[in-house]
Amino acid sequence: MTEPISLTGRTMIMSGGSRGIGLAIARRAAADGANITLIAKTDLPDPRLPGTIHTAAAELERAGGTVLTVVGDIRFDDQVERAVEQTVDRFGGIDIVVNNASAIDLSPTDVLPMKKYDLMQDINCRGSFLLAKTCLPALRKSAAAERNPHILTLSPPINLNPLWAGASLGYTIAKYGMSLTTLGLAHELRPDGIAVNSLWPRTTIASAAVRNVLGGGAMIARSRTPDICADAAYAVLTSPSADTTGNFFLDEDVLTGIGITDFEKYRVLPGDSELQADLFLDA
Template identity: 50%
Template sequence: MTLKGRTLFITGASRGIGLAIGKRAAADGANIVIAAKTTDPNPKLPGTIYSAAEEIRAAGGQALPLAVDIRDEEGVLAAVAKAVQEFGGIDVLVNNASAISLTDTEHTPMKRYDLMNGINARGTYLCTQACLPQLQKAAGAGRNAHVLNMSPPLSMKQHWFAPHTAYTMAKYGMSMCTLGHSGEFAKYGIAVNSLWPRTAIATAALQMIPGVDLNLCRKPEILADAAYFILTSDAKTTTGNFFIDDELLAKHGVTDLEQYSVKPGTRKFIPDFFVD
């Protein structure tokens, strides 16, 4: 099974993990809807929806760059309508857009709390709701409909909450969508899964966090390859899972992960959050 001719609606796909997933699907000849906010170049945060579209086309896919703030219901619904107009439907939704602030309660302004929960939890729910009619049609037509949330396994342990309660709530909100929607959408044949990295991933967002050594991270391509295995699996039998990238790759025979190291030869990586 490949993604040739499939249409993927990917939030936050102007750079990083979302773009990497889009390019991996584009290599099959997929259609990629780039739903992200960045339209103008920023020297501190490289990548726009238009530069991402160029990269996706160069990788072999079709691209539709759309300026979308996933906190805006009307904007999301309009983007879905444009995607359907351009490509005829939506087969896959990747909820990748996310906001992060690793701050404790004392140092988390409510504006930042609202941003994280508005993008991560609410944005994931909204985009899933907006794409659902198209995903139902795709599943009914045998087009292997998937929703993939870039969120961690649920672990109700204090040490994952205490240092940054607001961020953890926001990310777990995405994972709760996986838990609930996988059960809710099973009757339609729509798969809903989560994917999360074992190690920190070198992205532009990570560079904004002081003290992070990107040489101790892996590249976004490890998640792109893991996502590809999920999105090409049978939606009727692969649903409700909280996948970890290296474990999933190993199940598919990929055990040499050297290609994903930012610095070749690295043996000790920065661990990501939420993996016990």
Template identity: 50%
Template sequence: MTLSLKDKVLFISGASRGIGLAIALRAAKDGAKISIAAKTATPHPKLPGTIYTAAEEIERAGGKALPLVCDIRDEESVKSAIQKTIEKFNGIDIVVNNASAISLTDTENTTLKKYNLMHEINARGTWLVTKYALPYLIESGKQDRNPHILNISPPLSMKEQWFSDHVAYSIAKFNMSLCILGWAGEFREHGIAANALWPVTSIDTAALSILDKHTSSKSRTPQIMADAAHLILTKNSTGFSGNFVIDEIILREHGQTEFDQYLVTPGNRDLVLDLFVDDEVFNKLKPLWKEDRRKKNPKL
């Protein structure tokens, strides 16, 4: 399998900024065709970027872009965005379900509005986008175009610690991962891969920078997720499916040893670890982090 997404058609939800845009830009470097499905058509008062500025960046990076105003909570909006993608690019090879809503609040302090928003975007929206893209993914498989579904969602872990502080968000987010568990089996006969990707550390996005500048400074850039996503999406779809991938681990498995390039604050080693990553993952990476530090400073 060639490690390129040249001429592949990607439909990415929430691609106007952050991780979604980073994944789009990495694909654009290969010459991919990308539908940017997001609600942000006019500048947000606090968050930078719209579907149109994202499209300009993608075109400058070497890809082709189709900006689409799309609310993935709305069935007709999703159907329209999928249809416009087909009309523009004549197919869909890859779906990246990146759009997500978050509220790290306990049950008492989570409003019904917030609960509904998280479930309508994270779980229902992810399922809806994939449902209407499915006929074209199946056709992609028939043409040996290596179809993939990638959800930006955590490894499945039924541990109390991941639910007790923010049960509404956790349920909504893990539902995205449950989709992967089911789709890997359901779509296998069509040669469609279904995988999830999650970061081991917090990722600096515009939203995080506004919400928590302290955490933002102790994070990695979205580029690490983009590079990890690229590795997944260029794997053979018939042989790599049903996996819950951690960004740094897959990069290391493919020979990458330099991770300072992803630091928001150069030289910072005090990174904030992300939610939903079990101790087994940290225990696997901690010796490697220590070795990385020793290589840079033999006195340690």
């Protein structure tokens, strides 16, 4: 990657972002003075999950960003359209789309409720497609104004090892649908100068999903903090859109590419304990 481009004055719209990796990415952008729209459902506190869209907005404003909160659900076209319209009205355009919202259920096929299957498809795959699609007019204007537009989706490399589909088919379909959106949009939007990439952590990240779904406190202890994804996302989003598109990045590889090779500061617990590889990555 070449010399980074500051996010000062740039406008980002993100699905989710009330906590975890999304919040960390938004906080890193806010430190540059970016404008940030959060479209998320978490309006009121949930005892199972930390933070709301409002606590996230306050944190981002303290970090230096200007924030618009839109309480909404990316499963519904009109709510996404409203968020995009409000963002353009407030900030004058959109330069960055981050598809962060995601639902997870690792149940095998015979016990996965179809309601959960539909939820994962609607949020992960359809929601990412919808938010990107709705932002395209604004992103094309950003490209014409040479404002370095990017779409970044939190989804994995497409790994056809049957282990992953065989272990949790519903979730795998939903996440790979997000990645196919990256693959297709990168090709489709290359002539427009709009970068489209995916980012995935090499290790598990200390998040509500890891704590509540993947393995609890023991897994958290073998994880890294969301900051590693935030720093990698920042490196991608500040790279020239004409040169950085169509990639399925791993956070470690992005940081290594800009000269960062010491990842100790990202460990939840310091030491030499083995970190847990994330889903969809072969050992």
